[in-house]
Amino acid sequence: MNRNLSWLDQIIASKKEEIKKLLPLHSKMEKELSELSMPRKAFSAALRHKKKMGLIAEFKRSSPSIGVIGSSTDPILQVSKYRKAGADCISVLTEEKFFNGSLEDLKKIRQSVKLPLLRKDFIIHELQILQSILAGADAILLIVSILPVKDFFRLYSYCMQVGIEPLVEVHDEVEIERALEAGASIIGINNRDLRTFHVDLLVSRRLLPLIPEDKIVVSESGISSSDDLCDLRMRGADAVLVGEFLMRQEDPAKAIADLLSRSFLPRGTRKSPIFG
């Protein structure tokens, strides 16, 4: 491993290798896609206009910022606990090198629950999008900060064309503009800076007012209490995405019940800071 490359550079390099292996399968994958039914809108439907804060519960074995979280946790068992406790959607981290995940995890989970599934990975090519649909994902994460502008717009349109919902991940004002320009309807504000790993819920507080009311907004990362949920709900978040906190719990169902206990509120309006 080249020590001069950041972990993100290393992930992107390994993704490029994976894509090379997928290239010969392209027409086979397209044929399989044509045999599936459209449209896939379950992910946004599970989060839009709800009376409580939406919860996307994540299956995440490890991460580059904190190391091993729950490496040997059984995906089917964990996700069934999430479902029984009231999670609205499931996110599965499939990146292998730093997150110890796999597409196999997602496929197993797909066979065991009907809840909408988000494939969480570093998507830089159309073939990964096809691969996600064929593995049973309802949505994919599209991270604005890792994509050249042109590639972002192209991949966004491809998602629309093949019928999978992109959760467009942003971390600052410029990325929000780009997401809105593409026409994104589900926007994830990542409270974690992917380059420094610094986590701050202030990122959501600052950016929520900049996103129009008709968009679904998900606050991602670093969320661990019902206070966090209440605050984000009142500031206009439709949903939260929670990984590490749930993976570390002995009783994830109880943790979900506690998290959601005070968030049965209508979503607050996203007031522009200019108007108070």
Ligand SMILES: O=P(O)(O)OC[C@@H](O)[C@@H](O)c1c[nH]c2ccccc12
């Ligand atoms: O484990 P946390 O702090 O609850 O965070 C979950 C999720 O937001 C995080 O896994 C994530 C958000 N965006 C990403 C992009 C790539 C990898 C991981 C992520």
